[in-house]
Amino acid sequence: MPPPSIRHPSARFLFSHPAHFVGLGLGSGLSRFAPGTVGTLWAWAAFSVMQHWLSPAAIGWIIGVSLPLGWWACTLTARDMNLADPGAVVWDEVVAFWIVLWLVTPAGLWAQIVAFALFRFFDAAKPGPVAWADGLFKQRDAAQVRWWHAGFGIMLDDLVAAFCSLLVIALWRAW
Template sequence: METLVSAPRRPGVRLLLSHPAHWIALGAGSGLSPIAPGTVGTLWGWLVFVAIEQVLGQGRQADLTWAAILAIGWLVGWWACTRTARSLQVADPGAIVWDEIWAIWLVLWVVGAADWRGQALAVAAFRFFDAAKPGPVAWADQLFKLPKGQPIGWAQGLGIMFDDLVAAGCTLLLLALAVVVRQGGVSAGLLS
């Protein structure tokens, strides 16, 4: 583990290009946005999801490939987020957006064959949970926080990813409840 010895670094193109972990964690540069980097990273993730989905198509093989992408993306993201947080000397820098990218991929994959309006709703719901951090998302966000000046370790990289996993779970729960209500499941005796 590295110890914080100086002031936090500002993320920039030089850092982005200095190591593959930074390229990943900073979302190919989307995290360098001066305004709402988490939202920009999420939108970049949505765009990349659509592009990958066009290549993979639909069906069992596409689902298996997405499952592999998400599993590998979690592990690589944990490493990249940890390394980049150490480089920036901040435990959870706003410029790190791999967590948003990974989480929106998970949400959109689970949502399945939604049209662009359904995907936009999923993106908006995810951004709400990720930015507002209600209830369980706030808990997850604080779980791996460090006091200032403490060394940034693997737990902080996990924490960067974990609160977005919880935000994705909350998003999927909300969308599932919306589908049940829309289909009349509650009024049709779902709760009886």
């Protein structure tokens, strides 16, 4: 019999393993209300701080390292929660939104608000290609989950949501 699923992780779970700390978005995923949105807001705040202290190239390197780190963290956190795609795992939102902000910068506050709204729309509503990416690695039976595939799937749909957001922004700017 598989261990019970953890629907709402605690601070104790957050700090029990470095992967949990990263996977739960440094604590932003502990929100009981809209953890994906809270994680994205945390990403925005963190990006603003990084932008103040780091060059765009350094931020690009951080994003590059955060992708495989996120795959690892999302995989282990989902496995330890015994859920293939837990809502509390928000590192996927963090990295994907960093990509959006990094590629639209320089951007004023209104452009960043539009980027946030577009990303949250694509991530939550999952239209078209985002739904396809979300279903590609979706595994429903926790007893049969291939955790590394689940972790990749957790990251993939948010990366596609980021791409769709960037595509809309590029079309908007071109118009």
